[in-house]
Amino acid sequence: MKEWFPQLSEKVYGKPLVYLDNAATSLRPQSVIDRWTEMSVKYNSNLHRAVHYTAAKATGEYEDARKQLATFIGAKPSQIVFTSGTTASLNLLAFSFGEYCVGEGDEIIIAESEHHSDIVPWQMLCQRKKSVIKVLPVDDTGHLCIESLPSLLTEKTRIVCVAQVSNVLGIVNPISRIVDICHSKGIPVLVDGAQGIVHFPVDVSEIACDFYVFSGHKMYAAPGTGVLYASGDWLEKLPPYMGGGEMIGTVKWPGSSYAPAPHKFEAGTQNISGVPTWCPAIETVEALRARDTRMSGIRDYVLESLHAIEGLRLYGEPARPEEKIPLFSFTVEGVHHEDLALILDKMGIAVRSGQMCAEPLMDRYGVTGMLRASFAAYNTMQEAEYFIESLNKAISMLK
């Protein structure tokens, strides 16, 4: 794996880096770094706007990435909008969807376990439109209270927003059931796939959600890359978010027309070097899936070891292990998450600590923050064992 992911060979404080902050961003494989560099070194040119060789090459690479992504998630290329990441996709959607069909008194339903990027853009919309947010709760084990969903849906519900996997709880939500419930009442569903797609295959036509968003940087592609997928003819119906650049049809003083989707949503200069890295990133995801089934072993080991630690509370307790991705958020009684993170850092272990961009969920569980260890396919059992051993040592130092 070290040949694939050069950062795995890095040392911190003289110790080998054990990178367990993959839910924040993954490491980059050499193939992604090479494509990224090649685009900057050889093919830097703006897209869709010139006839010269380099522009055509850069545009070709960009559109090839769209095609490969479409195949990867079971969509059509025209249903894929490139953005700078999940947050940008969510802001785009909250704006355009809001302009299209959300008015005063209308209701947006958001899961309690959502991160800030799937909350704040909708709050901004509600402020503009005088619409209302209703919360789909999570229970103590971190499962969505699906049984309360039907009673939350009213004639005023415009959209239901839910993550495929919460960035804190790591539990795979029953998206198909949610989609069925909502669609039976004609209500569209937005799925935030940022934490899901790197861990298991996703087919949007099978999920049948209306919108699916995710980031490239959490699945090995360059930072500043993201996707908004929309089913059917949603992209034709929704108005654009930003104006300018190549999102136009014609521009006249009395008014302008727009390019067809998806280009209508891609205003301004795009991520010329970053977008083509989707291709080697997808190839990496597929190669890792094909060669590696160790992740479930690591997940089960970490789950069992964390359960054995006295005073440790895990948030996102799976009913069966398969329900959980290898992402573990927890607190330890009498020990502050920052102290644990500081000590683990000195042991070479990178974990996330704090509110994890999900303050309402912290409030739900009555904590000021948590510690999160999130594993990727390049992490090893040896690293998992070192993490557990170091965690136990850190706890004994602090207690």
Added chain:
Amino acid sequence: MTLSEAKQAVVEDFSMFDEWLDKYEYLIELGKKLDVFPESSKTEDKLIKGCQSRVWLDSKEEEGKIFFKADSDAIITKGIISLLIGVYSGRSAEEIADDDFAWIEEIGLRENLSPTRSNGLASMIETIKKKADSSRNNG
């Protein structure tokens, strides 16, 4: 003990540690021994909020000297607070306002105090400096 003697003493204490974990163990001990900060004083106006640990800071002036009291919910942060209070509490506004705080770097805690760690410590130092500045200007 003068301000420079107090700073020197901390720097000498820390020079004994080769290992980071030893430094942290020492800070944890200091944190545990920090004077009790009454729960009733942990009010919103004294709270310096961060994404990580929370810090409460209180100060009072007596006979031209500023006295600090502080607390945190994280123990290593509390240890660092103990160092800061040990060095700066009971000094005059001039002494604090003119100080360069370079000893923090000397003992290798600069990264723990940087704003990128997003804890309350960086803000705590700013608050100590501001308190000293405003006290000097009013005096």
